[in-house]
Amino acid sequence: MxxxxxxxxxxxxxxxxxxxxxxxxxxxxxxxxxxxxxxxxxxxxxxxxxxxxxxxxxxxxxxxxxxxxxxxxxxxxxxxxxxxxxxxxxxxxxxxxxxxxxxxxxxxxxxxxxxxxxxxxLTGEALDAIQGIQQEARDEAAVARARLRAEATTEETRLTAVTQAGARVARVQARTADTLSKAWSTLETARAGEDTGRALTSVTTRVTPGVTPRWELPVWGPTEPVTAFALETAPALTDGELDRLVDQIRHSETPALSYREMATRFRAAGHSASEVRLRAAWKRMVA
Known part of the structure; x- marks a missing residue:
């Protein structure tokens, strides 16, 4: 040059x-x-x-x-x-x-x-280093672009599959609802018909003499919600109380219990704590 x-x-x-x-x-x-x-x-x-x-x-x-x-x-x-x-x-x-x-x-x-x-x-070594850095940057950019395109394609495929599955579920639910509606309509027609009661009575009179059966078919209509049980929420344990319980259960046997055994006995005793707090208390006691 x-x-x-x-x-x-x-x-x-x-x-x-x-x-x-x-x-x-x-x-x-x-x-x-x-x-x-x-x-x-x-x-x-x-x-x-x-x-x-x-x-x-x-x-x-x-x-x-x-x-x-x-x-x-x-x-x-x-x-x-x-x-x-x-x-x-x-x-x-x-x-x-x-x-x-x-x-x-x-x-x-x-x-x-x-x-x-x-x-x-610049020297040849410096030019080679610059070219290597530029090539590395181009490679990283190409890999990042390919990763983004692959993730976008995967997400698009997943959304398409979810949408199609949802559409199939909706179609099945619609067909099921239509079938149930027709079945209940048929039952309602049978229950309300005059000939249905007389026919059923004539059949059962010979089996149960002196007993007039009452035929009540199920009615499809509104339902009354069941009252939920009132559950008393136990107060949350403080860190100190939780540490004492964990240490007490852990050393209830010799040798000391493992974390899995301690957690099982802790919950079996009716105590309540999140997994994160329980594991943190375990780590504090073990330390």
């Missing part, structure tokens, strides 16, 4: 420096001796290269210098200005020269991107 960011920056910097030197030689070569134009071009490229080298050394040390950065961008701006001035004063190929005038600024931007990558780069 280091080569992917540094090689474009190095290549664009080299092209920019060659273009700057060539433009200075062509532009100033007509107005001054070519050795002077060469010195000017090399001065621009040399200053740019020196500031760039200094910036890279500071970056390798984890440091940064704002003045050096400003000087480096200044050399890049000078090179860009030289290329733009040459393009505007050239009699031919003005568009072509303007098209390459941005290369010095682009080279500086690429070095900036490379520096940002160096400050945020």
């Amino acid at each position: 280091n080569a992917k960011t540094v090689l474009p920056a190095v290549g664009m910097t080299a092209v920019s420096m060659v273009l700057t030197l060539a433009v200075v030689m062509m532009w100033l070569g007509t107005a001054m001796p070519w050795p002077v134009a060469l010195v000017v071009g090399l001065g621009i490229d040399g200053g740019w290269l020196a500031t760039l080298a200094y910036e890279r050394r500071l970056a390798a040390q984890g440091d940064h210098s704002t003045p050096v950065t400003v000087v480096g961008w200044s050399f890049g701006a000078i090179a860009t200005g030289v290329l733009i001035a040459h393009a505007l004063t050239a009699e031919a190929s003005t568009g072509a020269w303007l098209a390459v005038a941005w290369l010095p600024i682009a080279a500086k931007a690429l070095w900036l991107v490379h520096g940002l990558w160096e400050r945020t780069a």
Whole structure:
């Protein structure tokens, strides 16, 4: 990854420096001796290269210098200005020269991107750890989604089964009620009929002479509720009383009774306490 960011920056910097030197030689070569134009071009490229080298050394040390950065961008701006001035004063190929005038600024931007990558780069071990954490999170999320979908499907199936069972029960109850209604209607018709009583009397007279039977068929009608027995509720035992009873029953035999045996004798003696309180009292006494 280091080569992917540094090689474009190095290549664009080299092209920019060659273009700057060539433009200075062509532009100033007509107005001054070519050795002077060469010195000017090399001065621009040399200053740019020196500031760039200094910036890279500071970056390798984890440091940064704002003045050096400003000087480096200044050399890049000078090179860009030289290329733009040459393009505007050239009699031919003005568009072509303007098209390459941005290369010095682009080279500086690429070095900036490379520096940002160096400050945020991670080792292979750290990247593998991050990928493992992300994969683990994705796996957990997928498992949670699958569990929720399965629970929703199970609940839907259960509700459907309960609903269908309830519907079947309702249909059976309706049919049973209809059958009972018809049966009681038939019985009521038989009980109220005049011929039914005479027929039954003629049959039983030979069996029980002198006795006139009274035929009463069951009547389907309202019923009177049975009065519930009034039960006296025993007062609840306090924790201290419960502890004393548990300890007394537990040590009523030797060796001491188990919890199951103690609970059986406790309730057989007519005492009342919830299972939670009784077990808590047992634990307190055993402790």
